[in-house]
Amino acid sequence: MLIEIRNKAFNAWTEVQIYQDSQSFRGQYGAIATFVGSMRDFNEDKKVTGMTLEHYPGMTEKHLEAIAKDAIGKWKLLDVLILHRIGKVKIGEDIVLVVTWSAHRKEAFESCRAIMEQLKSSAPFWKREDIKAGSKWVEKNTPGY
Amino acid sequence: MLIEIRNKAFNAWTEVQIYQDSQSFRGQYGAIATFVGSMRDFNEDKKVTGMTLEHYPGMTEKHLEAIAKDAIGKWKLLDVLILHRIGKVKIGEDIVLVVTWSAHRKEAFESCRAIMEQLKSSAPFWKREDIKAGSKWVEKNTPGY
Amino acid sequence: MQITVKYFASLRELVGEAVASLDIDDSVTVNDLWQKILSDHQLEFEQVMMTVNHEYVKPEHELKSGDEVAFFPPVTGG
Amino acid sequence: MQITVKYFASLRELVGEAVASLDIDDSVTVNDLWQKILSDHQLEFEQVMMTVNHEYVKPEHELKSGDEVAFFPPVTGG
Numbered sequence: 001m002l003i004e005i006r007n008k009a010f011n012a013w014t015e016v017q018i019y020q021d022s023q024s025f026r027g028q029y030g031a032i033a034t035f036v037g038s039m040r041d042f043n044e045d046k047k048v049t050g051m052t053l054e055h056y057p058g059m060t061e062k063h064l065e066a067i068a069k070d071a072i073g074k075w076k077l078l079d080v081l082i083l084h085r086i087g088k089v090k091i092g093e094d095i096v097l098v099v100t101w102s103a104h105r106k107e108a109f110e111s112c113r114a115i116m117e118q119l120k121s122s123a124p125f126w127k128r129e130d131i132k133a134g135s136k137w138v139e140k141n142t143p144g145y
Numbered sequence: 146m147l148i149e150i151r152n153k154a155f156n157a158w159t160e161v162q163i164y165q166d167s168q169s170f171r172g173q174y175g176a177i178a179t180f181v182g183s184m185r186d187f188n189e190d191k192k193v194t195g196m197t198l199e200h201y202p203g204m205t206e207k208h209l210e211a212i213a214k215d216a217i218g219k220w221k222l223l224d225v226l227i228l229h230r231i232g233k234v235k236i237g238e239d240i241v242l243v244v245t246w247s248a249h250r251k252e253a254f255e256s257c258r259a260i261m262e263q264l265k266s267s268a269p270f271w272k273r274e275d276i277k278a279g280s281k282w283v284e285k286n287t288p289g290y
Numbered sequence: 291m292q293i294t295v296k297y298f299a300s301l302r303e304l305v306g307e308a309v310a311s312l313d314i315d316d317s318v319t320v321n322d323l324w325q326k327i328l329s330d331h332q333l334e335f336e337q338v339m340m341t342v343n344h345e346y347v348k349p350e351h352e353l354k355s356g357d358e359v360a361f362f363p364p365v366t367g368g
Numbered sequence: 369m370q371i372t373v374k375y376f377a378s379l380r381e382l383v384g385e386a387v388a389s390l391d392i393d394d395s396v397t398v399n400d401l402w403q404k405i406l407s408d409h410q411l412e413f414e415q416v417m418m419t420v421n422h423e424y425v426k427p428e429h430e431l432k433s434g435d436e437v438a439f440f441p442p443v444t445g446g
Contacts, residue, residue, distance in 0.1 A: 012177075013162040020158075026237040027186040032157075033257075034179035035250065037446050041172040053445070054377055056438060059422035084445060092171040096446045105180065105265075105289050105368075109258045112178075116250060116446060122424065124417075124438075125445025126377035137378040138444040144251050182368050198367070199299055201360060204344035229367060241368045250446075261368060267346065269339075269360075270367025271299035282300040283366040 001072070001080050003064045005055060007087040012036040012097040019081050019099075029078045029101040033112035037096040039089050043138070049130045051089045056124035060084075067118045075111040077102045082115070084125065117144045146217070146225050148209045150200060152232040157181040157242040164226050164244075174223050176250040178257035182241040184234050188283070194275045196234045201269035205229075212263045220256040222247050227260065229270065262289045291316060291355035295327070298362035301338070305331055320359060321349030327361070337364050369394060369433035373405070376440035379416070383409055398437060399427030405439070415442050 002019055016034060020026075041048055068080040081099040089095060098115050102108045120141045127138040147164055161179060165171075186193055213225040226244040234240060243260050247253045265286045272283040293312055297305045305327070314323060320340050328335065340347055341360045353359065371390055375383045383405070392401060398418050406413065418425055419438045431437065 011162070013158040013165075017156070017158040027184070030183060030185040032179075032181040032183065034177075034181070035254065036177040036179070037250065038175060038177065039172070040175040040248065055445070056374070056376055056419075056422075056440070059419060059438070062422050103185065104287060105182065105261060106287075109180070109254075109261075109289075113254045116254075120250075120443075120446040122443060123445050124376065124419075124440065124443050126441065127444045128377070137441070140442050141444050141446065142249055142251075144254075200367070201296070201298060201341075201344075201362070204341060204360070207344050265365075265368040267365060268367050269298065269341075269362065269365050271363065272366045273299070282363070285364050286366050286368065 001065075001068055003061060003068055003082045005061060005084055005086055007085075009090070009093045010083060010085070010097075012083070012094045015083055015097060016081065016099055023079060025078050025101065029103065031102050031105040031108035033100050033105075033108035035096070035098045035112055035116050036094055037116075038094045039091050041091045043129060046129075046131055048091075049132075050091065051130065052128045052135070053086045053089060053095070054126045054128070055084075055086050060124050063123050064119065067115055067123070071100065071111045071115050075100070075102060075107040077107065077111055080111075080115070082119070084119075084123070086125070113144070120144060146210075146213055148206060148213055148227045150206060150229055150231055152230075154235070154238045155228060155230070155242075157228070157239045160228055160242060161226065161244055168224060170223050170246065174246040174248065176247050176253035178245050178250070178253035180241070180243045180257055180261050181239055183239045184236050186236045188274060191274075191276055193236075195236065196275060197273045197280070198231045198234060198240070199271045199273070200229075200231050205269050208268050209264065212260055212268070216245065216256045216260050220245070220247060220252040222252065222256055225256075225260070227264070229264075229268070231270070258289070265289060293353055293356065294358045295323070296358065296360040298360065300363050301335060301361055304333055304335065314353065318353050319349065320347055320351045320353060323353065323359060324349070324361060335363075338362070339364065371431055371433070371435045371437055373401070374436065374438040376438065378441050379413060379439055382411055382413065392431065396431050397427065398425055398429045398431060401431065401437060402427070402439060413441075416440070417442065
């Protein structure tokens with residue numbers, strides 16, 4: 001299991017690759033579900049030029065770890081990887097990466113989505129978007145179901 | 146959109162990276178859902194040492210393309226990538242890769258899973274597993290919901 | 291009229307050939323053809339999937355000259 | 369008793385500080401504290417999330433000496 005908060009840009013696909021290659025569970029998983037959230041150039045019809053992500057040091061890591069452990073228990077996962085960006089984010093950069101490894105696809109799909117929903121609704125991160133008129137806190141996340 | 150049947154081993158993460166970098170939609174998608182199916186060393190409690198995948202040349206490609214186009218229309222996706230292995234597959238190698246790009250996560254998650262279910266239930270591929278006693282056709286796929 | 295029939299996976303092995311050119315009567319359905327194949331090869335095969343020209347069809351689908359018909363077991367890709 | 373209070377995002381900007389050490393009475397709930405903060409800073413703030421020692425708590429959760437309490441707007445990560 002790897003849970004990390006990153007303050008530098010990361011490439012989600014490279015990260016999955018590196019983590020997966022570092023593990024010894026090859027041949028045990030048959031299903032990998034991945035979600036990548038990345039920085040769009042618009043939100044609710046407004047043009048966005050950049051973003052700053054704030055978190056709650058100490059709590060955020062602990063909270064993400066609890067979400068991942070719950071999912072591993074509930075869906076009997078082989079492993080979970082969660083990366084989340086903080087700091088100044090540019091258009092097109094990756095914000096979040098969630099990966100779940102399991103024997104069968106049902107468990108991989110369901111756990112990956114559930115982890116994202118829990119992260120979106122309870123992990124302490126806040127986005128401030130740079131727009132034409134200055135910058136503005138995002139007030140709430142869009143529903144995921 | 147890219148739909149390909151591969152008769153050589155591929156690395157799913159490298160493939161997503163290459164395809165994504167070749168497109169001009171950076172900044173438009175906010176959500177990417179990915180599923181990778183890979184070769185396990187067991188199935189229904191039997192030890193499996195390898196596998197051969199057969200397909201229906203001509204129909205399989207066309208059928209996968211129809212599944213992808215349906216999903217793009219139904220979930221308003223920005224793009225879809227599907228790769229599927231055929232031929233001799235070794236333990237740990239990737240068999241299938243499905244990627245969906247969309248503005249929001251709901252559409253990315255739902256379409257990725259739906260594409261996989263359609264592929265599993267109707268795309269003409271057949272697996273023959275190498276087991277201790279020789280080799281054996283896989284009779285049916287496990288349910289995905 | 292002339293049609294092409296293809297078999298895949300375990301069914302190909304049971305029938306003993308991958309492709310055949312058959313001469314069939316007019317107004318024959320894909321299921322008529324399937325029953326004839328089962329009887330000619332003295333086969334029993336419960337769950338078959340049927341396509342005509344690369345599209346799934348119902349058993350009552352009527353064949354036309356030049357059609358490419360395929361029979362195969364449940365698919366197991368992914 | 370002594371506790372630490374942290375504020376995040378828009379609430380941090382409204383309160384004007386990120387962290388404060390407060391001396392509060394015994395048997396005070398996290399909601400009592402929140403109401404006092406709103407009134408001290410003459411704030412209105414509808415949707416607040418509350419944690420104590422990094423765990424989400426209900427408004428009626430009672431504070432202990434040394435607690436780290438945090439107040440923040442709905443989270444918007446991911």
